[in-house]
Amino acid sequence: MSMFFLILKSYSQNKYLTKNGITEFKASVETFEPVEAVNNNTTVLFKSNTNEIAILLFLKSFHFEIALMEEHFNENYMDSDKFPKAKFSGKIINKKDKYFIKGNLNIKGISKEVITEIEFIKGNTIKIKGFFEVKPSDFNIKIPSIVRKKISEKIKINFNYELQSKT
Amino acid sequence: MKYRILLILFLYIIKLNAQSDLLDELESETLQEEKDKFYYPAFKAMKIGNLQSTKIASKRDFYLYVSHRFGSLEDGFETFFGFDNANTKIELVYGFLENFQIGISRESVRKTYAGSLKFRLLKQNEKFPFNIVYYSTININSELKKERYPLLDFKDRLSFANQILISNRLNNYISLELAPTIIRQNLVYEPFQKHDQFALGAGGRIRLSKRMSFNIDYVYNFSRHEKSIYKNPLTIGIDIETGGHIFQLLFTNAQSTNEPGFISNAEGNWEDGDIFFGFNIVRVF
Numbered sequence: 437m438s439m440f441f442l443i444l445k446s447y448s449q450n451k452y453l454t455k456n457g458i459t460e461f462k463a464s465v466e467t468f469e470p471v472e473a474v475n476n477n478t479t480v481l482f483k484s485n486t487n488e489i490a491i492l493l494f495l496k497s498f499h500f501e502i503a504l505m506e507e508h509f510n511e512n513y514m515d516s517d518k519f520p521k522a523k524f525s526g527k528i529i530n531k532k533d534k535y536f537i538k539g540n541l542n543i544k545g546i547s548k549e550v551i552t553e554i555e556f557i558k559g560n561t562i563k564i565k566g567f568f569e570v571k572p573s574d575f576n577i578k579i580p581s582i583v584r585k586k587i588s589e590k591i592k593i594n595f596n597y598e599l600q601s602k603t
Numbered sequence: 604m605k606y607r608i609l610l611i612l613f614l615y616i617i618k619l620n621a622q623s624d625l626l627d628e629l630e631s632e633t634l635q636e637e638k639d640k641f642y643y644p645a646f647k648a649m650k651i652g653n654l655q656s657t658k659i660a661s662k663r664d665f666y667l668y669v670s671h672r673f674g675s676l677e678d679g680f681e682t683f684f685g686f687d688n689a690n691t692k693i694e695l696v697y698g699f700l701e702n703f704q705i706g707i708s709r710e711s712v713r714k715t716y717a718g719s720l721k722f723r724l725l726k727q728n729e730k731f732p733f734n735i736v737y738y739s740t741i742n743i744n745s746e747l748k749k750e751r752y753p754l755l756d757f758k759d760r761l762s763f764a765n766q767i768l769i770s771n772r773l774n775n776y777i778s779l780e781l782a783p784t785i786i787r788q789n790l791v792y793e794p795f796q797k798h799d800q801f802a803l804g805a806g807g808r809i810r811l812s813k814r815m816s817f818n819i820d821y822v823y824n825f826s827r828h829e830k831s832i833y834k835n836p837l838t839i840g841i842d843i844e845t846g847g848h849i850f851q852l853l854f855t856n857a858q859s860t861n862e863p864g865f866i867s868n869a870e871g872n873w874e875d876g877d878i879f880f881g882f883n884i885v886r887v888f
Contacts, residue, residue, distance in 0.1 A: 503661030
C-alpha cells in the first residue's frame with residue numbers, strides 16, 4: 437500500500453498550480469482616462485515533464501478602477517454571459533538561455549496563436565512572467581467609433597504567475 | 604488478490620485522467636467560480652426617463668446628472684418650441700457604499716433643492732428574479748417668499764417621495780419595473796388636493812443595440828383629486844450610451860424632474876400635444 441502512495445506522489449509532483457495568478461490588461465491611450473484592469477484569480481496549470489501549460493480566467497474577475505467601466509467591459513465588449521472564460525493552452529519552450537510560451541489563446545470562442553518570450557524561474561515554485569499584445573478585432577471585439585480614440589489599437593496583456601507544486 | 608485488482612483499476616483510472624487535456628483539468632478546478640455569473644443591470648442609467656430605475660452608483664463611483672426639460676412644444680416659434688423656458692437640474696450622485704448612493708440636486712422649477720438616498724435590498728440572480736431598491740427624496744421649495752406668505756413655516760416648503768423599485772431584466776433586450784410610491788406634500792398647489800398621495804409607477808426598456816435603448820415610464824397617482832388640473836406623467840425616450848456618458852433624450856408631460864414634482868404636478872398633457880422635450884446627460888467620474 438505504501439508503494440502505491442509513493443507512485444501517486446511521484447506522479448502528481450510534476451504538476452504545478454496556482455489559482456491566484458495575476459493577469460492585467462492595458463488599453464489606455466495617453467491623455468484619456470485609463471482603460472485597464474487586473475485579474476487576480478487566474479488559474480494556471482503546468483506539467484513539468486511535458487512542459488505543457490494551461491491558463492484559464494473568468495472575465496468577470498477583471499476589476500477596473502471605475503465600476504461602470506467593468507460593467508461595460510462585460511456587457512458591451514466581452515459578452516461575459518455568453519463567453520465567461522478566456523483560455524490558453526500551449527507549451528513552454530526552452531531555447532538556449534531563453535524561454536518562450538507558445539500556444540492558443542481563446543477569447544469569445546475565437547482561437548489565436550500567441551508566442552512570446554517569458555521569464556521562467558524554477559525553484560520550489562515556478563515563476564512565469566511576461567507580456568504580449570493582441571488586437572480587439574482578432575477576437576471579434578467591436579470598438580464603436582465614438583470611443584475608438586480612447587481605446588488603444590493594441591492591447592497589452594501582462595501576466596505574472598507563481599505556481600506551487602500540486603499535491 | 605482482490606486488493607491488487609482494485610489497485611490496478613484505480614491506477615488505471617488515474618492514468619486515464621492524466622491523459623485528458625490539461626485545460627479540461629483546469630476547468631474542473633474552477634467549477635465553483637463558474638456558478639457566480641456576472642449579472643447585468645436592468646437599466647443603464649439611474650433613471651428610466653423620469654422614473655428612478657434600480658441602477659445604483661457603485662462604491663466610490665461619482666456621477667454628474669444634468670437634466671433639461673424645455674417648455675411646451677405647443678408654444679411653437681413663440682418660445683422656439685419651449686427652448687426659452689427650460690428647467691435645468693444639476694445633480695451629483697455618489698456611491699457611498701456598495702449598494703448605497705446619495706444625491707444632491709437643484710432644479711429651476713420652484714427653485715427646488717433636493718437630497719436623495721437609494722439603496723439596494725436585493726439583486727437579481729439565478730435564484731431570485733428581481734432587483735429591489737428603496738429610494739427616498741426630500742425636496743425644499745425655495746421659491747416661496749415670506750413676504751407674500753407671512754404664515755409660511757419652513758416645513759411648508761418640504762415635499763417627500765418614498766419608492767420601492769422592483770425591476771426584472773427579462774432578457775438581454777427587455778427590462779421591466781414597478782414602483783409603488785408614497786408622496787407627501789406639506790403644501791399642495793390646489794386646495795382640494797390631499798397631502799399624502801399614493802401612486803404606482805411602471806416602466807421598461809427595449810434594447811435596440813448594445814448602446815441604445817427605447818425607454819418608457821408612467822406613473823398613476825391614485826390620490827389625485829378629480830378637479831385637479833395636473834395629469835399623470837408619461838415619459839418616452841431613448842438612451843444612448845457612449846462609454847463614460849449616457850444621453851437620455853425624451854418627451855414628457857412633466858417639467859419637473861423631481862419625484863414629488865412630476866408625480867403630483869405634471870402640468871402638460873399628451874392628448875393636447877402639450878408636451879416637453881428634454882434630456883438627461885449622465886457622466887461618470
